Amino acid sequence: MIRRLLKTEMRRGTPPLTALLTATAMIWMLVVHPDDWVAKWGGLSAYLRVSLLILCPLLVAAGAWQAGRERRAQLEELLSTSPRPTWQPLLAASAAVTLGGLAGLVPPLAVAAMLVGLRSSYPGTGWWWTMLVGFIALVTASALGVLIGRLAPLRVVAPIAGLVVYLGLAVPIYLHESPWTRLSPVIGYAWAEDVWPVRFHAWQAGWLMTIAALLFLLAARHWWAAAVPAVLAAALLVVPARAGANFGEPGADPGATALACIDRVCVAQVNAFLLDDVAKVLGPGLDRLAEVPGGPVRAVDELARERDDDRTDVLWFSLLDQAKLTGGVAREDWLVSNLGSPFTTVDCWPDAGITADIPPSSPTDISAGIPAGVQDTVFAAEQWARGEPPAEVAALSENEQRKWVGAVLAATRACDQAALARLDLP
Structure with missing residues (x-):
């Protein structure tokens, strides 16, 4: 029965359009910021969670539209006379929306994974849990949409619900120091070397699945049954309340920040796919600086820099926003500019030590x-x-x-x- 309902929903409902919109959104996200995920398994999984800021509102809007069709067509009373349980069409609608979203998401994500596999210099650890929680979040989003569509079947509700969810997911990004923002599946700030404890992923997956069950039971109007996930959700809220501000904070993967070097130039292992290009750009200038009295003798990726590491014999450089889909570094001039950083990164400008007998600095040719x-x-x-x-x-x-x-x-x-x-x- 459920299988037949699901096939019907997949053919005549919103899943085909959901798949198209989800695929378009994911492709756009991947193309706009390839530097966040190219050749990095951890970066790709974290970027999927960043993309939930767009994907979840899409599935909420699709679920609301899908669930509101019967009431808009005034078929609800007719369907209620059938011996079919009320939860079955709702489950079929929610599953259809979720499958439509996954059908649009998986192909571009698979292509991105293939590109990562071809160039990755570090396999990473635990990134699959980050990605799994992202898929679970899509199930929760479709369940929320079905509940909204069931309660308010008007056509205008679906886009409004998507917009409200977008804003609701965007605001916590700017409040990331609060442990309560971990209730959101969206990761606003993440780096390729970040890794989260498995227990945090387990908590977040349990939270999202519990909320999905609660939303579905409310949509099916099984009020007493909904009390079970409601109590469980309340119990799960105790975890961030007791954990404090550090709850859900990622740590750095030591393997990702280990150094890979060519001569004087070193990058973090997660960025080792760029090592040849970086050494080609920085090598000659670094050789020149190494002959200066007191000059830096090595160039090292900022990603591998420990806190308060102020060694003067090291030239620190950043590879942020440097990876390209087509290979190589995006901005060689940014790397070259780091060669002058030993002269410009000292925190003494401006300084009251310049007195009247010293000519003030002025731009000149x-x-x-x-x-x-x-x-x-x-x-x-x-x-x-x-x-x-x-x-x-x-x-x-x-x-x-x-x-x-x-x-x-x-x-x-x-x-x-x-x-x-x-x-x-x-």
């Missing part, structure tokens, strides 16, 4: 002559580090260039702005 001011001196050293030295610096011998840049670097690290003012271009 280096090609027009010797620039005046501290910032121009630092900028000239930064240009040298990026392989674009000003003409005045390029005119010096290589040994003199390194000596001058080393002096600027030492003064910058010491926040000695008086010394920087005296280190005008040679």
Whole structure:
């Protein structure tokens, strides 16, 4: 009986349109931010949870439309005269919407998984639980839609319900420090190295399945039966209430942040698929900086950086937003700009130490002559580090260039702005 109902719902209901909209939404999400998931299993699973911000409202709207058809067609009384239990058509409607959503979601997700498998440098751990909870959230979303459609069958209710759910899922993203935001299946902030405890996934899966059962029983008007998942849901709420602010916070996977290196350039293992491209861009500039007195001798991915690690012999760089679908790094100029970071990341600008007898910094055209001011001196050293030295610096011998840049670097690290003012271009 259920199978026949489900086949009917799949053919004449909203599932085909749901599948189309879900596939379109997922493809759009994957194409817009490939850097979040390309070659990263953990990134792909977390990005599915990010995408629930769009997918769940779609399934809520579809479920509301699907469940409200009989009442809009004034068939509810006619259907109630049949010997079929009232929960069966509701279950068929909810299952049809869920299957339609999965039919649209799985193909683009499978293609993305294939692309990840071809280029991934780290298999990851526990990401499948993150993805499984995402699928369970879609079941809950369709159950919510069926309840809304059952209570309010008007056509305008479906899009309004989708919009309200979207806003309801979006707001907790900005309140992520509260443990109560873990009630939402949407992950607003996640990185490829993040991993959540299995017990948290189990709690969240249990919470979503309990809510789905409660919503379905309410839609079927089995009030006494709905008391069971209601009590269970209340019991599950005790967990975040007692756990505090750290409930559901991810930790870093040590395997993901382990280093993979080529010569002087190192990246986190999860980003090792970009290592050749990064070494090609940073290698020559790093060799040049390593010959400067006190200059960095290694370049290391920020992802592998421990808190309060301020080693001056390391050039830190970020690979955020650098992965591309077609391979390689998206912005080589961003990587090159990191070569000048030893001169610009010191937290002393502006500083009251510049007195009246030191010329204030002012933007100048280096090609027009010797620039005046501290910032121009630092900028000239930064240009040298990026392989674009000003003409005045390029005119010096290589040994003199390194000596001058080393002096600027030492003064910058010491926040000695008086010394920087005296280190005008040679």
